[in-house]
Amino acid sequence: MAEYKWPEEGKRQHLGKRISRLDGPVKVSGKAKYSYDINRPGMLFGKILRSPHAHAKVVSIDISAAEKMPGVKAVKIINGPGFEIQWAGQELVALAAVDEPTAEDALRAIKVQYEKLPHLVNEADLSKVPASNLRPASTNATGDVAKAFQEADVVVEGFYGNDVITHCCLESHGLVTEWTDSNNVMIHPSTQSVSTVHNDLARELKLPAGNIHTHMDHIGGGFGSKFQIDLWGIEMTKVSQMAGGKPVKYFLDRDAEVMIAGSRPSAYAKVKVAAKKDGTITAWESDAWGSGGMGNIGSPPYPYVWTRIPNIKTKFQAVNTNVGPQRAWRAPNHPQAALITMGALEDLAAELKMDPLEFFLKNIELTGVRANTYRDELLKAAEMIEWKKNWRQRGEGGPGSTKTVKRGLGLSIHTWGGQPHNSDCDVIINPDGSVEVKMGTQDLGVGTRTALAIVAAESLGLPLNAIKVTIGDNRLPVSGASGGSTTIGGISSSTRRGSIDALNTLFEKVAPAMNTTPDKLEAVGGKIQVIGDATKSLTWKQACAKLGTQPITARGKQPGKEQLASAGVGGVQMADVSVDIETGIVKMNKFVAVQDCGLIIDLKTAESQVFGAMIMGVTYSLYEEKVMDDQTGRMLNANMEFYRLAGLRDIGEFQVHMMTGKGYDERGPIGLGEPPTNSPGAAIANAVANAIGVRVSTLPLTPDRVLAALAKKGGKG
Amino acid sequence: MSSSDERHDNPQADQAGVSRRNFLKGTSVALTVPLIAQSEKVVKAAGADVPVYGPDKVNITLTVNGAAKTASVEPRVTLLDTLRNELDTTGAKRVCDRATCGACTVLMDGKPVYSCTVLAIEAQGHKIETVESLEQNGKLHPVQQAFWDNDAQQCGFCTPGFVMACKALLDEHPTPTDEQIKLGLGGNLCRCGTYHGIKGAVAQASAGMKKLKGGKRNG
Numbered sequence: 001m002a003e004y005k006w007p008e009e010g011k012r013q014h015l016g017k018r019i020s021r022l023d024g025p026v027k028v029s030g031k032a033k034y035s036y037d038i039n040r041p042g043m044l045f046g047k048i049l050r051s052p053h054a055h056a057k058v059v060s061i062d063i064s065a066a067e068k069m070p071g072v073k074a075v076k077i078i079n080g081p082g083f084e085i086q087w088a089g090q091e092l093v094a095l096a097a098v099d100e101p102t103a104e105d106a107l108r109a110i111k112v113q114y115e116k117l118p119h120l121v122n123e124a125d126l127s128k129v130p131a132s133n134l135r136p137a138s139t140n141a142t143g144d145v146a147k148a149f150q151e152a153d154v155v156v157e158g159f160y161g162n163d164v165i166t167h168c169c170l171e172s173h174g175l176v177t178e179w180t181d182s183n184n185v186m187i188h189p190s191t192q193s194v195s196t197v198h199n200d201l202a203r204e205l206k207l208p209a210g211n212i213h214t215h216m217d218h219i220g221g222g223f224g225s226k227f228q229i230d231l232w233g234i235e236m237t238k239v240s241q242m243a244g245g246k247p248v249k250y251f252l253d254r255d256a257e258v259m260i261a262g263s264r265p266s267a268y269a270k271v272k273v274a275a276k277k278d279g280t281i282t283a284w285e286s287d288a289w290g291s292g293g294m295g296n297i298g299s300p301p302y303p304y305v306w307t308r309i310p311n312i313k314t315k316f317q318a319v320n321t322n323v324g325p326q327r328a329w330r331a332p333n334h335p336q337a338a339l340i341t342m343g344a345l346e347d348l349a350a351e352l353k354m355d356p357l358e359f360f361l362k363n364i365e366l367t368g369v370r371a372n373t374y375r376d377e378l379l380k381a382a383e384m385i386e387w388k389k390n391w392r393q394r395g396e397g398g399p400g401s402t403k404t405v406k407r408g409l410g411l412s413i414h415t416w417g418g419q420p421h422n423s424d425c426d427v428i429i430n431p432d433g434s435v436e437v438k439m440g441t442q443d444l445g446v447g448t449r450t451a452l453a454i455v456a457a458e459s460l461g462l463p464l465n466a467i468k469v470t471i472g473d474n475r476l477p478v479s480g481a482s483g484g485s486t487t488i489g490g491i492s493s494s495t496r497r498g499s500i501d502a503l504n505t506l507f508e509k510v511a512p513a514m515n516t517t518p519d520k521l522e523a524v525g526g527k528i529q530v531i532g533d534a535t536k537s538l539t540w541k542q543a544c545a546k547l548g549t550q551p552i553t554a555r556g557k558q559p560g561k562e563q564l565a566s567a568g569v570g571g572v573q574m575a576d577v578s579v580d581i582e583t584g585i586v587k588m589n590k591f592v593a594v595q596d597c598g599l600i601i602d603l604k605t606a607e608s609q610v611f612g613a614m615i616m617g618v619t620y621s622l623y624e625e626k627v628m629d630d631q632t633g634r635m636l637n638a639n640m641e642f643y644r645l646a647g648l649r650d651i652g653e654f655q656v657h658m659m660t661g662k663g664y665d666e667r668g669p670i671g672l673g674e675p676p677t678n679s680p681g682a683a684i685a686n687a688v689a690n691a692i693g694v695r696v697s698t699l700p701l702t703p704d705r706v707l708a709a710l711a712k713k714g715g716k717g
Numbered sequence: 718m719s720s721s722d723e724r725h726d727n728p729q730a731d732q733a734g735v736s737r738r739n740f741l742k743g744t745s746v747a748l749t750v751p752l753i754a755q756s757e758k759v760v761k762a763a764g765a766d767v768p769v770y771g772p773d774k775v776n777i778t779l780t781v782n783g784a785a786k787t788a789s790v791e792p793r794v795t796l797l798d799t800l801r802n803e804l805d806t807t808g809a810k811r812v813c814d815r816a817t818c819g820a821c822t823v824l825m826d827g828k829p830v831y832s833c834t835v836l837a838i839e840a841q842g843h844k845i846e847t848v849e850s851l852e853q854n855g856k857l858h859p860v861q862q863a864f865w866d867n868d869a870q871q872c873g874f875c876t877p878g879f880v881m882a883c884k885a886l887l888d889e890h891p892t893p894t895d896e897q898i899k900l901g902l903g904g905n906l907c908r909c910g911t912y913h914g915i916k917g918a919v920a921q922a923s924a925g926m927k928k929l930k931g932g933k934r935n936g
Contacts, residue, residue, distance in 0.1 A: 024865035025857060027873035028880055030808020030848035037807035100798065101791050170812045170820060170874040170908050220810070220874030221908050254813050445872030445909055608868045608914060615910025640813035640906065648912045649899040 018604040046250030054322035054633025055119035071102040074242035089259035119322040121628035143311030148283035152274030161268035161698040171220020174251030193481035195440035214474040224328030225262030255638040264329035265292035267336030292326025300337035331674035342682035377572040395693020408691025412682035418671025419567035420489030421480030427498035433541040440476035447605030459499035461523035485671025489565030498556020573679035584703030588652030596659035598670035617680020782850035797832035808848035819905030822878035848877035859925030869914035
């Protein structure tokens with residue numbers, strides 16, 4: 001009988017190989033239908049009127065003119081008179097019309113009177129935050145920090161921060177929604193949770209959950225911001241109902257997308273760290289704050305990764321601001337924690353005149369259980385970026401520096417959990433030999449479809465093209481939302497169990513015909529054969545023909561028998577930058593990452609995840625910032641020309657090394673989407689400090705901030 | 718670091734890729750050419766007869782991927798929205814909707830344009846090619862194949878725009894320099910961070926297209 005445990009290296013046909021994603025051809029040819037691409041007969045176009053004010057009361061709303069306009073099919077007030085608006089962009093009225101221009105005209109015909117109220121939209125300077133906007137502080141302490149600072153040889157204090165950024169998914173949030181009859185709704189949302197996104201909608205519409213059908217083939221980015229049906233999903237379904245059930249397409253315009261459809265909270269901290277003369281870290285103290293809008297947020301984990309520093313004292317306070325609410329942003333809290341922790345420690349190393357690589361290695365046991373992984377990864381990354389050859393003391397400028405362009409190196413280490421989520425998977429072996437894998441999951445572009453096919457093909461001894469994968473529908477076996485890097489562990493475990501169970505059932509059916517018992521059979525190279533004896537075999541097709549008319553359907557589950565996936569990874573990143581001290585422009589020369597993620601299913605898409613996270617990291621380190629205007633309370637760069645993403649020209653040379661083999665493979669698959677997102681800000685900020693000899697305190701490292709830091713230092717390059 | 722000013726310093730900047738300058742040039746040319754759509758009014762402007770459309774819907778004919786397509790749209794409707802909403806040609810994506818990100822890139826007479834910032838009425842009389850036109854007889858175009866092979870897509874929402882910009886780049890510069898690549902693809906943005914794969918894809922496609930030119934040219 002076949003076993004659940006993953007095959008060992010050398011016996012793997014597909015696992016861990018470089019396999020091109022299955023949905024590549026439909027994506028490169030424009031055939032892939034994203035929910036934004038769904039056009040339905042008689043479809044209406046939805047629009048939402050949003051508040052221009054960050055804090056205001058709605059006094060009156062007059063929708064009568066809009067309702068009378070030809071082509072307008074339904075107008076619905078979402079938040080009416082008396083409602084207190086808490087951020088610019090908050091929803092007031094939803095409507096649907098025969099086409100988009102008509103819907104836009106209808107929005108303009110709505111009259112709203114507001115009573116403006118005072119707002120707060122920036123919190124970097126805590127001294128300017130009114131007490132009423134401060135949430136209660138949380139504190140933590142271990143050891144004796146006061147004593148440790150007193151006894152330390154070197155103490156360094158600094159301020160570090162990271163402004164609010166947004167998800168800026170290229171496919172904005174939204175859906176196509178329609179009533180297929182008076183009791184049933186069909187939605188095509190852009191969602192990270194195909195199996196569960198309909199539940200809130202069902203509750204709101206007072207429909208049985210089974211009356212809502214969700215389908216999504218492709219999603220144009222989520223990054224943690226697309227788990228919910230969202231207010232617009234509910235309201236547009238109600239608007240559809242008002243319009244006789246007609247399909248309504250509603251996707252956020254770009255300004256709304258970056259204003260209100262998710263952001264990453266800011267993080268600021270005053271940090272004090274201490275060490276002995278020999279470089280041993282002895283104490284950490286941080287006074288931190290941040291804001292994710294009006295809701296509460298938790299503290300990033302300070303000190304990050306270096307949790308075994310013997311004396312630690314932390315304080316964190318959330319600030320309420322009148323800004324569109326935060327959502328999970330790829331590795332919530334970790335990039336901020338990495339920036340602030342690794343920045344403070346790099347400053348400490350600089351004060352000690354120590355090479356930060358040596359400094360990290362010397363203290364590596366303070367990272368805890370993954371110390372050995374970090375040590376191996378630090379050494380590997382150092383080799384890739386030629387650290388010894390290229391690193392110089394802070395402010396000296398690395399090799400190749402000129403009078404005006406200074407080169408520097410920086411590093412950071414990070415972690416993430418990535419435990420498997422719950423997942424059900426149906427593996428079907430048909431009498432004609434075809435195989436289907438069915439699961440209510442979604443492929444965010446990470447290669448989930450491909451991973452499902454790889455696991456099933458590997459388990460059944462078949463080529464990849466023998467597997468038909470069906471995902472993206474809530475009528476399929478339920479699998480978890482894609483968040484927290486939980487997908488790969490969940491979906492690979494359930495698919496492995498389902499495939500092995502199906503295969504063992506097939507063995508039972510064919511064993512008598514092969515004059516053997518099921519426990520003596522194996523599936524190899526498209527055949528069912530007696531273990532180790534290729535002469536006693538049936539082709540896969542011959543074997544399946546013995547099923548008669550009834551296919552085998554096996555339901556694989558996660559969690560289930562035997563542990564196939566686990567959690568907890570470590571990674572290291574090192575950046576090589578050049579900074580023009582006349583213009584303040586930071587340029588990436590080279591960026592390297594070393595990452596572990598347990599057993600790799602597809603090396604090609606795994607590496608792409610790391611490259612992608614690093615590029616996203618360059619973007620948030622150098623360019624991204626939600627610029628809020630104190631006067632109007634509005635976002636000043638609610639677009640893509642001033643809310644900048646890195647382009648092809650901005651990224652420099654990239655290298656990725658995945659830790660695989662002994663010590664890694666036996667842990668099973670572990671989520672990878674998030675961990676490599678954590679270090680870029682820290683590594684790049686540290687490289688800039690190393691290059692120019694002074695810390696630029698806050699991300700993004702825009703030219704004005706670099707020049708201001710240099711000016712403060714006294715203009716010494 | 719390259720700055721946007723280099724586009725003006727470098728004569729080749731105008732020959733490939735999507736830039737605002739290219740876009741504006743394309744637009745100004747289009748506006749001086751008589752438009753084909755039915756126009757009820759003609760007014761004198763700068764000494765020339767200029768047709769006036771709308772504000773109501775007008776019937777237009779677009780040449781999309783070699784076929785004449787008709788639609789009825791208001792003059793303010795973009796080529797992108799006409800392709801997507803009227804012709805169900807959804808390969809080109811709407812993202813920034815204001816000529817920054819390149820997800821809507823299509824070719825107009827062989828030159829890349831941001832279709833979100835071309836009016837449908839101006840696109841008449843021009844040859845429009847979308848990403849859907851590249852695959853021939855079930856075979857991916859070398860640019861498409863290269864994007865797949867190099868995993869130059871993740872969510873894939875920017876991919877059609879990148880593929881079209883890349884095709885335009887290679888049509889103009891079969892063996893592009895690094896600087897030509899940066900300029901030619903500098904008008905497209907990706908959020909998942911696929912630029913590493915895209916660089917590899919350009920190199921592979923460049924070799925593939927040269928080979929293809931020896932035989933039958935695709936598109």
